[in-house]
Structures are given as C-alpha cells and as structure tokens.
Amino acid sequence: MTVHWHRRDLRAADNRSLSAAAETGSVIPAFVFDPAVLEYASPPRVAFMLESLSELRAWYRERGSDLVVATGDPRDELPRIAREHDAESVSWNRDYSGLASKRDEAVREALTDAGLEATSVDDALLFEPGSITTQQGETYAVYSYFWKKWRDREKESPVPAPNGEQLASVSGDPLPSQEALGFDEPEANIPDTGMEAARRRLETFCADPIYRYADQRDDPAADATSGLSPHLKWGTIGIRTVYEAVERAKSEAPDDATADSCEEFESQLAWRAFYAHVLATNPHTVTTNYRSYENPIQWRTDAAALQAWKDGTTGYPIVDAGMRQLRAEAFMHNRLRMIVASFLTKDLLLDWREGYAWFREKLADHDTASDVGGWQWASGTGTDAQPYFRIFNPMTQGERHDPDAEYIRTYVPELEDVPAETIHEWVALEPDERASVAPEYPDPIVDHAERRETAIEMFEAARGDE
Ligand code: FAD
Numbered sequence: 496m497t498v499h500w501h502r503r504d505l506r507a508a509d510n511r512s513l514s515a516a517a518e519t520g521s522v523i524p525a526f527v528f529d530p531a532v533l534e535y536a537s538p539p540r541v542a543f544m545l546e547s548l549s550e551l552r553a554w555y556r557e558r559g560s561d562l563v564v565a566t567g568d569p570r571d572e573l574p575r576i577a578r579e580h581d582a583e584s585v586s587w588n589r590d591y592s593g594l595a596s597k598r599d600e601a602v603r604e605a606l607t608d609a610g611l612e613a614t615s616v617d618d619a620l621l622f623e624p625g626s627i628t629t630q631q632g633e634t635y636a637v638y639s640y641f642w643k644k645w646r647d648r649e650k651e652s653p654v655p656a657p658n659g660e661q662l663a664s665v666s667g668d669p670l671p672s673q674e675a676l677g678f679d680e681p682e683a684n685i686p687d688t689g690m691e692a693a694r695r696r697l698e699t700f701c702a703d704p705i706y707r708y709a710d711q712r713d714d715p716a717a718d719a720t721s722g723l724s725p726h727l728k729w730g731t732i733g734i735r736t737v738y739e740a741v742e743r744a745k746s747e748a749p750d751d752a753t754a755d756s757c758e759e760f761e762s763q764l765a766w767r768a769f770y771a772h773v774l775a776t777n778p779h780t781v782t783t784n785y786r787s788y789e790n791p792i793q794w795r796t797d798a799a800a801l802q803a804w805k806d807g808t809t810g811y812p813i814v815d816a817g818m819r820q821l822r823a824e825a826f827m828h829n830r831l832r833m834i835v836a837s838f839l840t841k842d843l844l845l846d847w848r849e850g851y852a853w854f855r856e857k858l859a860d861h862d863t864a865s866d867v868g869g870w871q872w873a874s875g876t877g878t879d880a881q882p883y884f885r886i887f888n889p890m891t892q893g894e895r896h897d898p899d900a901e902y903i904r905t906y907v908p909e910l911e912d913v914p915a916e917t918i919h920e921w922v923a924l925e926p927d928e929r930a931s932v933a934p935e936y937p938d939p940i941v942d943h944a945e946r947r948e949t950a951i952e953m954f955e956a957a958r959g960d961e
Contacts, residue, residue: 496663498523498577500569501562502588504618505547506690507554509653509733511618517657523580523665524555525563527572528676531598538681539825539859541673543688544711547731549668550689560662564670569598570605577611580665585611588618588730592863593772594780597621620733620768621650624775627768634776636878645765646758653735683825684727685859693732696722701744709756712763715817716732717902721760724860727767738764750947770868773878781867782848784876789959792876794846801938804839805853807907810939812918813893816906823906825859828894835871837887841950842941847874858897875954883954886947894919909936 496515499844501524504510516522526548533541552562563580565572585606590599599615606613617623619856627644628634635641643684673680687696700721704711726732739759745757777785784792792843803809809817815832827835832854839850847870855861856868871877897903900915913933921929927939 496521496523496580496582496584496621498525498563498573498580498582498585499572500585501526501548502725502948503590503728504730505544505551505694506731506733507828508690509658509736510588510656510730511616511654512586512614513657514654515614515616516584516586517661520661521663522560522657522661523563523576523663524551524560525565525568525573525576526527528564528566528671529569529598530566531568531677532594535594537680538673538678539683539685539857540861541676541678542681542685543725543729543825543859545670545673545676546685546688547690547729552670553665554690555662558662559657559664560659560918563665563667565668566671571600574609574611577606577609578812580663583612584614584960586614586616589615589623590619590910591624591775593774594782596775598796606913619730619734620771621645621738621764622648622768624772626934627772634772635769638766638771638879641769641772642765643763645768646761648782650738651735653733653739656916662875666696676687681825682822683857683859685820685825687748688723688725688729688731688901693723695912696726697732697737697740701740705741705744705760706748706753706756706932709752709759712759713830713876713896715830716899716905717891720829724862724865728860728862732765741944766868767865768916769878773868774864776829780877781872785871785878786876788957790957792957793953794840795844797843797845800843800940801845801849803937804835804843804845804850808937809838809843810921810937811838811842811889811893811943812903812907812910812921812936813897814889814901815817816897816903819906821854825857827858828902830892832869833873834889834892836888838889840874841886842889842943844946844947844950844953847871847876883958884951886950889920890922890943907936909933 497519499513499516499522529551539607555561563576565576577585603613627641633817707719711717741757741761743894745754748754774780804818807815809815814835817827817835821827836850839845840847851870853865854866868877872879875883900918903918910933917932
C-alpha cells in the first residue's frame with residue numbers, strides 16, 4: 496500500500512503520483528496541514544484550498560475511501576499515517592520552489608529513516624525545471640527561446656484517476672475550519688473551487704473564447720481568458736488535461752487565425768513553465784532582483800501612497816479598478832497586473848517587493864514563480880524585463896485596453912455615470928471639473944509625466960549610467 500501525499504494537486508484525475516501509486520495496489524490519499532507552510536498562506540488561498548479539499552474528499556468517499564487528514568510536521572505525520580495503515584511507501588508530486596524543495600528533502604529523509612520508500616514525480620508542469628535549457632545546460636533568461644523548445648517538444652498525455660478498487664478503505668478526521676487554521680474569512684469572493692469547476696472552466700473556454708483569445712486577451716472587460724490560474728496553482732486540474740483540450744480545440748479551429756489563437760494560449764502556459772524554471776535555478780529572486788545593478792535601486796518609502804495603491808484610491812481609474820478587482824475577487828486580469836505593477840514601481844517609485852507581498856496576500860492564484868516573475872518583469876529588474884525607460888502610461892493603457900471604460904466602471908462605482916472619454920481624461924481635468932463630475936472619486940496622487948522622469952533617473956543611477 497502507498498500513501499499519496501496531496502499538496503498542490505487537489506484532484507484525482509491526471510495526477511501522476513496518485514495514478515502511479517494506484518497501479519501498484521491500494522492507495523491511501525492523505526493531506527497534512529503543515530504549520531510551517533501555513534505561515535506563508537493567506538485567507539483567500541486557504542479558503543480555496545479548504546473548499547477544494549472538501550470536494551476531493553467527497554470524491555474519495557463516493558468511492559468507498561476517504562482523505563486521511565493530519566495536522567503537524569509532515570516528517571512526523573507521514574511516517575505515522577503510513578505505519579497506521581500498513582503502507583510501505585509514500586509518494587507525492589514535486590513542488591519546485593526553494594522552500595518546498597527543502598521541505599520535501601527533509602520529508603524524504605524522515606521516511607527513509609523510518610524504513611519507508613519515498614517517491615516523488617513530476618506533475619505540475621509539462622517539462623520540469625532543468626529540462627529545457629540552453630545548449631550549455633543553463634536556464635534560459637529569454638522567454639522566446641524557451642517557448643520554441645517548449646512548443647516543439649512532445650508532451651505527455653493525461654493519466655487516469657484511480658478506480659474505487661485501487662483506493663484503500665480508510666476514514667479520515669474532519670477538515671479543520673478556516674478559523675481553526677488561524678485565518679480570517681477572505682474579504683474577496685474567491686473564484687469557483689475544485690476539480691469540477693476547473694473542468695467546466697476549461698470546457699467553456701475551449702468551446703469558444705479560446706478562438707478570440709489572441710484578439711481579446713488584453714481586454715479585461717471581454718472575459719476572454721481562461722480563469723484557470725487558481726486551478727493550476729492548486730492543481731484542481733492537470734496541466735496535461737489542459738494542454739490536450741487546447742490541442743483538440745486547435746485541431747477543430749475553423750481557420751488559421753483561430754488555430755493561432757489556441758497557440759497564443761499555449762504560449763501563456765509556457766510562461767508559467769518559464770518562470771518555474773527561472774525560480775528553480777534562482778531561488779534567491781523571491782527577495783532579490785534577478786538583474787544586478789551597480790548601485791542599489793533607491794526605492795522610496797511612502798506609506799500613504801502604498802495604502803492608496805492597495806485601496807484603489809490613486810486617482811488613476813484603470814489602476815484603481817485593477818486593485819479593487821483584486822480585493823473583491825482574489826484575482827486580477829493579467830493586463831491589469833502589469834499596469835498596477837508598473838504604477839507601483841514607476842509612478843509611486845515603491846519597491847516591487849511591497850507589491851509582491853500584497854499580491855501574495857490577496858491572490859487566490861498566488862504562485863511564487865509566476866508572481867515573482869511578473870513583478871520583476873514589470874519593475875524592470877527581471878528576465879525579459881521591460882527596458883527601464885519603457886514605462887506604461889496608465890491613462891493610455893486605460894484608453895487602449897478598456898476604451899468604453901466598462902471594466903473601470905465595474906469596479907469603481909464612483910465613476911459609474913461618467914462618460915468613458917472623461918474617465919480616460921481624468922488626470923488632465925481641472926480639479927473643479929473633477930469635483931463636479933465625480934465628487935467621490937479621488938484626484939490623482941502623483942503626476943505621471945514627472946514620475947516617469949524620476950523613475951528613469953532612479954534606474955540610471957542604479958545602473959551607474961552617467
Ligand atoms: P490565461 O490568459 O487564461 O492564461 C492561462 C494560464 O497561463 C494562466 O492560468 C497561467 O497559469 C498561465 N499564464 C498566463 N500568463 C502568464 C504569465 N504572464 N506568467 C505566468 N503564467 C502565465 N499568475 C499566476 O498564476 N500566479 C501569480 O501569482 C501571478 N502573479 C502575477 C503578478 C504580476 C505582477 C503579473 C504581471 C502577472 C502575474 N501572473 C500570475 C500571470 C498572469 O497574470 C496570470 O496567470 C493570469 O492573469 C491568470 O488569468 P487566466 O488564468 O485567465 O490567464
């Protein structure tokens with residue numbers, strides 16, 4: 496018998512460790528609430544995890560099994576679970592962030608010391624970190640080369656879920672509540688959780704929006720992206736299942752343009768893999784710049800500006816809409832993530848780590864590799880980063896990507912009755928005009944043109960340019 500240790504793979508189908516364990520006999524599914532890991536969690540993520548776990552448990556129960564639940568250090572809990580159920584081995588799917596890899600090594604050692612077999616497999620990515628490299632065997636620092644290899648390499652197919660006969664007849668303790676784990680209820684309405692919701696999302700997306708994805712993925716009001724990120728983060732769907740569905744949609748695409756749109760979507764899946772590769776070989780980039788500079792970047796400290804950014808009260812409508820979406824939904828559209836990250840670092844001149852910490856707290860899909868990668872890209876300190884002198888103009892971004900201000904009005908009710916042209920001119924209006932049009936909505940807290948110049952000077956000083 497084998498214990499399958501669920502972690503960020505809260506699903507039964509297309510789960511490589513679970514499926515391999517099922518083939519060897521009887522599987523005992525287990526989940527361990529590890530206080531050392533929970534220290535880094537946040538209310539929306541815990542809520543997403545608990546709801547998904549509850550659905551997974553129901554799936555096991557319908558098949559005469561259960562999820563064995565424990566709280567404590569997995570180095571103690573997993574050998575105990577294995578002993579109590581007469582299992583000889585424990586297996587899991589690998590996690591690649593620095594902390595997770597260290598923990599997994601320690602668990603492996605504890606299991607081996609207890610005379611148990613410990614097995615881990617790749618599952619979360621189509622190609623695990625270290626498998627797509629330059630000719631010199633190094634991690635790519637430029638996405639486009641990585642993407643070509645990712646695209647052209649053969650991918651594995653999904654693996655089946657275990658059947659009832661392959662599952663041990665066990666029973667587990669109740670799942671702890673959000674409160675018992677020490678977390679408040681999230682302020683956001685979190686995205687739909689669990690394997691069933693993930694499957695529906697994929698199906699709906701591949702039935703139609705995927706064919707518009709290339710044209711509309713930057714339009715936050717169009718609802719043209721998959722919304723799969725929390726599911727990929729928590730593993731409520733397998734990446735092979737996603738890829739297979741996209742390939743099917745591509746083969747059924749009505750023309751070349753729609754087939755290209757499917758490939759555009761695949762290239763986003765490759766970004767996720769790219770950042771996982773980058774973080775695995777550069778674990779220090781969670782806290783330090785990927786790029787090196789001659790001098791430290793002189794980020795400012797401005798608690799009031801940081802708070803206005805978090806609250807969505809900067810007086811820049813598109814920025815505020817994005818920040819309010821984050822608080823309301825524990826999610827933010829990708830274009831908005833880029834805009835608000837650029838605004839924090841280039842307009843407010845605040846350290847990207849402040850923004851990363853807030854995203855980590857508020858996003859249900861927070862994934863260390865993609866979050867750090869995204870922040871370092873937007874601030875100009877990362878791989879493939881925007882050159883430091885190319886700075887998003889938040890007003891132009893709003894006009895280009897939300898021309899009818901539909902997205903802005905969804906999240907900024909103070910601007911509900913304001914015409915789109917006026918919203919896109921907000922910063923250029925005279926203060927008394929602003930006060931008469933939307934008295935509740937704030938004035939801009941900074942002057943973009945001025946801050947743009949200062950940001951360039953700040954980066955030039957860090958680079959040691961004359
Ligand atoms: P879709 O457009 O439908 O894309 C499909 C999938 O591809 C996504 O679910 C995601 O897994 C992957 N993907 C898409 N774009 C990216 C990207 N730029 N980088 C990495 N993977 C990508 N994504 C996260 O999953 N977790 C994060 O914590 C995260 N933080 C970010 C922080 C910043 C500052 C930025 C700029 C981007 C961040 N992203 C993060 C990437 C991206 O914004 C989200 O993956 C995307 O918005 C999720 O929505 P979706 O599932 O509808 O995306």
